[in-house]
Amino acid sequence: MQIDTTPIPGLLVLTPRRFGDARGFFSESWNRQTLAGQGIDLDFVQDNHSLSARAGTIRGLHYQAPPHAQDKLVRCGRGALFDVAVDIRRGSPTYGQWFGQELSAENGRQMLIPRGFLHGFVTREPDTEICYKCTDYYAPDCDGAVRWDSCGIDWDLTSDPVLSDKDAAAIPLAGFDSPFSWEGAA
Numbered sequence: 001m002q003i004d005t006t007p008i009p010g011l012l013v014l015t016p017r018r019f020g021d022a023r024g025f026f027s028e029s030w031n032r033q034t035l036a037g038q039g040i041d042l043d044f045v046q047d048n049h050s051l052s053a054r055a056g057t058i059r060g061l062h063y064q065a066p067p068h069a070q071d072k073l074v075r076c077g078r079g080a081l082f083d084v085a086v087d088i089r090r091g092s093p094t095y096g097q098w099f100g101q102e103l104s105a106e107n108g109r110q111m112l113i114p115r116g117f118l119h120g121f122v123t124r125e126p127d128t129e130i131c132y133k134c135t136d137y138y139a140p141d142c143d144g145a146v147r148w149d150s151c152g153i154d155w156d157l158t159s160d161p162v163l164s165d166k167d168a169a170a171i172p173l174a175g176f177d178s179p180f181s182w183e184g185a186a
């Protein structure tokens with residue numbers, strides 16, 4: 001597994017090795033033992049999968065607050081998307097900074113997003129599917145959202161995004177009272 005750092009501490013891009021042959025390829029998209037040997041030991045308990053029919057669909061920016069904060073390992077199963085994480089760990093030297101990465105079925109890249117980040121993505125193709133593992137279960141009472149257009153993210157949109165009502169009504173990052181701190185405490 002190739003592990004690349006990003007300008008934001010803790011936020012990583014993982015690229016599994018692909019074993020190609022005449023049929024196509026095989027890759028291990030996650031192996032806990034292998035990654036623990038590379039210093040990444042996460043216990044995923046839930047696997048999520050969503051399909052977005054239209055290119056230009058934005059889902060996010062979401063977080064799940066403590067005590068049910070989630071680390072996420074995100075990949076694109078079909079199509080292509082631009083995956084974004086925003087650091088909202090109070091006291092972090094990169095608080096409010098964002099990083100984005102093109103994830104596609106073709107490039108096989110994954111984003112490893114620690115708890116303490118907002119997560120969102122915009123689809124680049126129709127019928128794009130995202131699959132991501134989480135280290136805690138869905139907890140609706142801890143679910144939160146920040147406006148997609150309030151963090152200075154360059155989404156590279158060519159038209160208005162497709163949004164859920166929840167995302168369209170989300171609060172801006174300015175004035176947001178983050179439940180996360182740099183030391184990882186709630």
Ligand SMILES: Cc1cn([C@H]2C[C@H](O)[C@@H](COP(=O)(O)OP(=O)(O)O[C@H]3O[C@H](C)C(=O)[C@H](O)[C@H]3O)O2)c(=O)[nH]c1=O
Nearest residue numbers: 048050059060062063072119120121137138139164166
């Ligand atoms: C997240 C989640 C949702 N749901 C149900 C609740 C709703 O009835 C329905 C759609 O939920 P939502 O509109 O929040 O889905 P997304 O807009 O794709 O939200 C996700 O997208 C961003 C990018 C994320 O990183 C989060 O995992 C998550 O917030 O699925 C569940 O049953 N379990 C879950 O874990």
